[in-house]
Amino acid sequence: MVIALPLSPAPRGITPRLLSKRLDQEPTFGGSVSRVRRLGSKWSFDVELPPMMYVDAMAWVAALSSAEADTVLLNLPQPGFATGNPGNPLVNGAGQLGSLLNLDGFSPYTAKAGQWFSLIMGGRRYVHQVAEDKTAASGAMAGLKINPMLRRSPADNTVVEFAQPKVEGFLSGRETTWTVDVARTVGLSFTITERE
Template sequence: MSIALPLSPSPSSSTPSYLDYGGTLRPIFGGAMQKLTRLGDRFAIEVTLPPLPYAETGMLWIARLIRAQRDGAIFPWPQPDFDTGAPGSPVVNGSGQSGSAINLRGLANGYTVKEGQFFSIIHGGRRYLEQAAATATVANGQLSLPITPMLRISPQNGAVVEIAKPMIEGLLDGDARSWSVDLARTVGLTFTITEMK
């Protein structure tokens, strides 16, 4: 089970990434290029934390990151200065869904999901981060939402959808966890989380 990383302090900087597992065919004799779209595009984020006092918060962060090295990590996805509002209690509406749209229910009537807004779907105990590909407004508590990337899983009916506070869940990059300690007894930490699937 993935480890929830502490929520405080907030990162001093973060670099979200979209990882494209498709490809571009570039003909050697000047023909038309082709874009291959493959299932499996996903997200990653590189996080740098501010200097942490070792005894106050540094030890906790180090302990969680060491556990996450083995078990995976869960961390809030940044949407700076964006207020997600009160979306209700969204869940997946219907099983067997696939492709570039998802049907949801349990949302607050009139709630608007904005193009570019992130959310996560919990399926099989793991989160999958998605992004709204168009702006859509809820009617009768339901919504059909275009998304990117394509669904990597077929979520079960009633699977929880985290719109108010989307999270990324994945593995920490690299084979080691290290941290710096300076004369002020503060700890410096940087890590990258990449979705597994």
């Protein structure tokens, strides 16, 4: 079961980290290093919430405490960036792999480098980032460069969330903690790591 984390208050800080599976190959007898980009890189997000009164933090504490064996779902904020109206983007064509993604179903739209989006495959979300600006022509966007590489091949017409991307993953670590200070405010921070 996926546990949707509260929408309010929004995180005051998120630190994304790309957990890379790349391989650096160093020649045994000297020479230049070769870097191989490999399948399986994924995202991890360190999340810090603003100080909250205890009564306002209760929903967050309950959701985080409930995520013992379940994944959590968090809206990814993109402060200062207006995603606009992307339409209803879908994967255009089955069998896609690698760092390029063909999409359709867009309104007139330009995806911006650094913008987050999520793919929903098999009921699970996978976060990606646009690698360079790309404009949809006649509702289609061919060869959108993304990071990291696709971890699974999406089916044709897989839903793509540009308007409100979300990260889904497990809470990292074995304990859920929070602080309550003398001013009765609660401090919460946690890490979400994609499961695949």
